[in-house]
Amino acid sequence: MSENERxxxxxxxxALKAAFRGQRKAPxxxxxxxxxxxxxxxxxxxxxxxxxEGDADLRLLTxxxxxEANAIAAGLYIGxxxxxLMIQHAGLYASVNTMRxxxxxxxxxxxALVGLLSREPELEPAESxxxxxxxxxxxxxxxxxxxxxxxxxxxxxxxxxxxxLSRERSGPAVVFxxxxxx
Amino acid sequence: xxxxxxxxxxxxxRGDALVVPTMTAVPEWRTIAPDAPSVACIGFMGGAxxxxxxxxxxxxxxxxxxxxxxGSLLMQxxxxxxxxxxxxxxxxxxxxxNGVYQTSGSQAIPGAGAVDxxxxxxxxxxxxxxxxxxLEELRIRLPxxxxxxxxxxxxxxxxxxxxxxxxxxGGDPLRVQVERLRGRLADGD
Numbered sequence: 365m366s367e368n369e370r371x372x373x374x375x376x377x378x379a380l381k382a383a384f385r386g387q388r389k390a391p392x393x394x395x396x397x398x399x400x401x402x403x404x405x406x407x408x409x410x411x412x413x414x415x416x417e418g419d420a421d422l423r424l425l426t427x428x429x430x431x432e433a434n435a436i437a438a439g440l441y442i443g444x445x446x447x448x449l450m451i452q453h454a455g456l457y458a459s460v461n462t463m464r465x466x467x468x469x470x471x472x473x474x475x476a477l478v479g480l481l482s483r484e485p486e487l488e489p490a491e492s493x494x495x496x497x498x499x500x501x502x503x504x505x506x507x508x509x510x511x512x513x514x515x516x517x518x519x520x521x522x523x524x525x526x527x528x529l530s531r532e533r534s535g536p537a538v539v540f541x542x543x544x545x546x
Numbered sequence: 547x548x549x550x551x552x553x554x555x556x557x558x559x560r561g562d563a564l565v566v567p568t569m570t571a572v573p574e575w576r577t578i579a580p581d582a583p584s585v586a587c588i589g590f591m592g593g594a595x596x597x598x599x600x601x602x603x604x605x606x607x608x609x610x611x612x613x614x615x616x617g618s619l620l621m622q623x624x625x626x627x628x629x630x631x632x633x634x635x636x637x638x639x640x641x642x643x644n645g646v647y648q649t650s651g652s653q654a655i656p657g658a659g660a661v662d663x664x665x666x667x668x669x670x671x672x673x674x675x676x677x678x679x680x681l682e683e684l685r686i687r688l689p690x691x692x693x694x695x696x697x698x699x700x701x702x703x704x705x706x707x708x709x710x711x712x713x714x715x716g717g718d719p720l721r722v723q724v725e726r727l728r729g730r731l732a733d734g735d
Contacts, residue, residue, distance in 0.1 A: 400603070425603075425632055427596075428624025435593035436628075439566075439600020442585060442728045447600075465590030471721035534721075 370546025371517050373415040376477075379520045381421060383475070383527035384446040397423040399446030402433040406452035408479030411545045413450065430459035438472045448527065449476035453500045456538075463536055464507060473530035477514075477523070479541045489513065489542065504538055511538040547681050549642055549707045553578050555681065556611065556640065559688040563609035563638075564601050564727070568594035569649050570707035571613040571642060573714035583730055585723045588711055592621030595629060595639060602634035602696075605731065609692055612639045616663060617647040617655045623666075629697050630671030637696040639667070642704045649710045667699035677701040 384399035392398050398421040403413055405426065416424040427433040430451045440447040451459075456478050467474040483489055483497045492498045504511045510529055512522045522539050530537035553571060557579045567575040568587040575584065585601075587594035598612035619625070619641060629637065645658040655661075668675040674694050678684045684702065691700050718726070 425628075428628045429622065431590070431593065431622055432596040432599075432625050432628050435587070435590060435596035435622075436600040436603075438593075438724070439597045439602070440604045441600070442724055442731065443601050443604020444728070444731055445600075445604040462590040462593060465720070466593070469589055469720050470724050472724060 369516070370411075370544060371514070371520070372546050373411040375517055375520055376409075376412045376523070376545060377415050377419060377422070379523035380448055383448070383524040386524050386528060387446055387531055392421075397421065397445075399423075399448065400425060400440055401448050401450055402427055402436055403450040404428075404430050404433055404452070404455050406450060406455075406479035406541075407481050408452065408541050408544045409450050409477060430455035431462040434459055434462040434466050434474060437474055438466045438470060441472050447475075449474065451476060452479040452481055453496050453540075454481075456500060457496070457503065460503065460507070463509075467509075467536035468507065471534040473534055474536040475527045475530040476536065476538050477541055478538050483542055485543060489540065500540060507536070509536045509538055511540060513540050513542050515542045547679070547684070547702060547704045549644070549704045550574050550578075551681050552642070552684060552702060552704060553613070555685050555688060556613070557582065559692055560611060561609065561692070563611045563692065564605060565611045565613065566594050566598040566601065567613040568618050569615050570710050571615070572711055572717065573709040574707060575613065576717050583727055583735065585727045586717065586720070587618075588720065592618045592625070594618060595622060595625040598637065598639070599625070599629050599632060599634060602637040603632060606634070606636055609636050609638060610634070611692070612637070614639060614641050616641060616643040616645065616661070619663065620655060626667050626670040626672070626699075630667075633671075633673070634697055635673075635695045637698065638692055639672075639697060639699040641699060641701045643701050644704050644706050646706065648706050649712055652706065664699055664701040672697045672699050674698045675700070677703070679703045
């Protein structure tokens with residue numbers, strides 16, 4: 365795969381399924397989904413959102429705000445469901461208090477795929493001239509939230525790894541999506 | 547209506563429902579229903595409606611009651627559309643409309659006395675909405691409100707509460723509440 369090739373959406377969906385299966389104690393029953401994906405649509409991940417709309421195993425719920433997505437994720441977790449968020453970096457900034465309250469104070473495992481829209485592929489995010497891209501990682505560092513960067517299909521293992529990490533830590537974990545998905 | 551009387555009436559009628567109180571409902575609910583399967587929304591402003599939605603989606607066989615405030619709902623007003631879009635049949639959204647942000651000093655909410663929350667919920671697509679002004683009517687209608695196909699929003703005209711999270715702090719930390727309710731549900735409680 366070339367450095368600039370987009371990760372196919374289907375592979376990201378399969379990685380999410382692997383993440384959910386890795387944490388479930390039993391397979392789904394009676395129409396129960398394998399897990400939920402809470403989305404506030406993200407340009408970088410729009411092909412994944414489209415892929416999820418037709419997926420039989422996962423349930424996609426579009427939320428009005430990222431604050432809602434964090435709180436809905438808490439309710440799903442309490443109720444025994446597997447859940448991931450798909451949002452963009454602007455939404456991460458917008459919802460940081462809810463992430464703090466739910467994920468840090470509440471100890472709720474919040475796993476989020478966060479699109480770094482407008483990130484320059486040739487630059488590390490920390491070197492981006494765009495504040496939205498440059499400060500996303502440091503923001504997570506401030507809140508002691510582990511994070512990683514998804515760029516190529518070789519990185520897909522980060523999804524189940526960081527999903528499991530959110531469960532082990534009982535708190536947030538973020539995988540930044542550094543390039544638009546295909 | 548006194549909110550304390552409303553909470554007692556809901557506790558008597560709730561059955562095995564899961565309950566999500568927020569702000570001024572929290573301290574009184576803690577006293578009235580200490581053993582109810584509850585998790586409070588404190589510290590992530592306006593999140594009760596969404597927290598309750600997640601519970602309702604994960605536990606579709608259980609009724610979920612959200613004890614929300616008008617000021618709190620205004621902070622996440624888009625959740626009306628999200629709840630309506632998800633269409634949980636087991637969701638009852640009880641809105642305590644006192645017209646103020648009582649916890650922070652009883653400042654008037656935007657549009658106090660003029661905003662029609664039940665009307666907004668209906669327009670967003672809730673399956674059933676109503677406004678109730680008296681405790682007597684609420685007592686009569688609670689069985690319906692807790693069993694009719696949701697999502698339901700009931701707007702209650704209430705006075706200010708006797709207690710707030712500021713005047714009556716305490717209770718278990720959110721982390722403890724989360725794990726306790728998750729454990730109870732996992733055990734089939």
